[in-house]
Amino acid sequence: MGPAGEPVGSAAALAAIADEIRGCTRCPLAARRTRTVPGEGNPLSDVLLVGEGPGQREDATGRPFVGPAGRLLDELLHSIGWERDDVYVTNVVKCRPPGNRDPEPGEIATCASYLERQERALEPAVVVSLGRHSLQRYLPGARIGAVHGRLRRSYIGQHVFPMYHPAAALHQASLRETLFRDIRGLPAALLAAREALASEVERSVASEEAVARADEHDRSADDIEQMTLF
Ligand code: URA
Numbered sequence: 001m002g003p004a005g006e007p008v009g010s011a012a013a014l015a016a017i018a019d020e021i022r023g024c025t026r027c028p029l030a031a032r033r034t035r036t037v038p039g040e041g042n043p044l045s046d047v048l049l050v051g052e053g054p055g056q057r058e059d060a061t062g063r064p065f066v067g068p069a070g071r072l073l074d075e076l077l078h079s080i081g082w083e084r085d086d087v088y089v090t091n092v093v094k095c096r097p098p099g100n101r102d103p104e105p106g107e108i109a110t111c112a113s114y115l116e117r118q119e120r121a122l123e124p125a126v127v128v129s130l131g132r133h134s135l136q137r138y139l140p141g142a143r144i145g146a147v148h149g150r151l152r153r154s155y156i157g158q159h160v161f162p163m164y165h166p167a168a169a170l171h172q173a174s175l176r177e178t179l180f181r182d183i184r185g186l187p188a189a190l191l192a193a194r195e196a197l198a199s200e201v202e203r204s205v206a207s208e209e210a211v212a213r214a215d216e217h218d219r220s221a222d223d224i225e226q227m228t229l230f
Contacts, residue, residue, distance in 0.1 A: 006117065006120070006121060010043040010044060010121045010122055010123070011043035011044075013117075013120075013121035014039070014043050014088075014118060014121050014122065017038065017114060017117050017118055017121065018038035018039070020114070021036045021038040021094050021114055022035075022036050022038065024036060024094070024095075024114075026110045026111075027095075027106065027107050027110040027111070028107075029093065029095035029096070029097060029098075029103075029107055030095060032095075032096070032098050033054075033059055033095040033096055034059045034060055034096075035059060035060070035061070035062035036062065036094050036095055037054040037058045037059070037062055037063065037064050037091060037094055037095070037096075038062075038090065038094055038114075039064055039088060039089055039090025039091070039094075039118060040063060040064060040088070040089060040090075041084060041085065041087050041088035041089050042085050042086060042087065042088055043088065043121075043122065045086060045087050045088045045122065045124065046124055046125040046126065046190060046194065047086070047087040047088070047124055047125070047126050047127075047128060047186075047190060048087070048088050048089075048090070048118070048119065048122055048124035048126070048127045048128070049073075049087050049088070049089045049090070049127075049128045049130060050090055050091065050092060050115065050127060050128070050129055050130060050134040050137070051064065051065060051069075051089070051090070051091045051092070051130045051131060051134060051165065052091060052092055052093070052102070052103060052130070052131045052132075052133045052134060052165060053091050053092060053093040053094075053095070053096060053097050053103045053133075054091060054093075054094070054095065054096040055067050055069070055096065055100050055167075056096070056100070057070075058070075058096065059095075059096035064089045064090060064091055065089055065166075068167070068170055069165070069166040069167040069170065070166075072166040072167075072169060072170065072176075072179075073089075073130075073166045076166065076179055076180065076183045077183075079180055079183060079184070080183055080184060080186060080187055087128075088118075088122055088124070090115065090118055091134075092108055092111065092112075092115060092133050092134050092137060093107050093108060093111045094111055094114060095111075102133065103133055108133065108137070112137070115137070119158070124158075125159060125190060125193040125194045125197055126151070126159045126160070126161050126186075126189060126190050126193045127154075127158055127159065127160050127161070128160075128161045128162075128163055128186065129160055129161070129162045129163065130163055130164075130165045130166065131144075131164065131165030131167075131168065132144055132165070134165075135147070135162050138152075138154040138158060138160040138162075139152055139154060139155075139160060139162065140155070142162070144162060144164060147162045148162050148163055148164055148178070148182055149161075149162070149163065149178075149181065149182030149185055150162075150185070150189075151189040151192055151193060159189070159192075159193035159196070159197075161185075161186055161189045163179060163182050163183065164178060164179055164182070166179065
């Protein structure tokens with residue numbers, strides 16, 4: 001087990017979280033689901049896609065984004081040369097809200113610890129938020145119309161690339177073009193996020209080394225002082 005009590009390694013940690021989700025009865029959505037939809041994809045990916053909640057097909061299969069919105073998601077990924085297996089996909093809530101209604105704040109809050117643990121296990125360089133509810137988790141108060149398609153930092157420093165939900169484009173044709181335009185920026189956003197994270201690591205190593213050198217300097221000064229006392 002790692003320090004947070006999860007199994008070591010992202011694949012094992014994500015599998016353990018998924019097992020827990022499958023037995024979850026923490027909120028009323030559990031009573032009406034057919035299956036939970038914990039998430040799936042590449043456990044070593046640097047990109048986490050977060051949708052809203054399972055729909056009918058997802059509830060029936062236990063897999064995220066396998067209905068019409070999922071088909072559009074696949075087209076979007078293919079348009080930049082990516083496959084599902086290049087990313088990890090999950091949702092803000094892991095059980096289907098009845099009739100595909102929006103998830104309620106209490107349901108989102110109850111489910112949040114699963115998503116937090118998935119984020120910690122995967123440590124993605126970029127989180128792609130799909131739709132309003134996912135956006136609110138990372139950039140509370142932000143309006144999708146104002147922030148979509150550009151890399152942002154969440155209040156805890158995660159790199160977030162907000163996008164409209166693919167299902168929105170199934171109802172509003174003009175959003176389809178926006179989605180395809182936005183996703184074209186994702187590979188560059190991923191590179192920028194990786195570079196920012198690497199330089200943050202470099203800076204923190206450099207500052208730890210500076211502290212260690214200062215400690216060493218203080219210790220040598222103490223030793224000299226001790227020697228002069230005798
Ligand atoms: N919509 C979502 O937000 N998630 C899914 O898994 C499917 C549709």
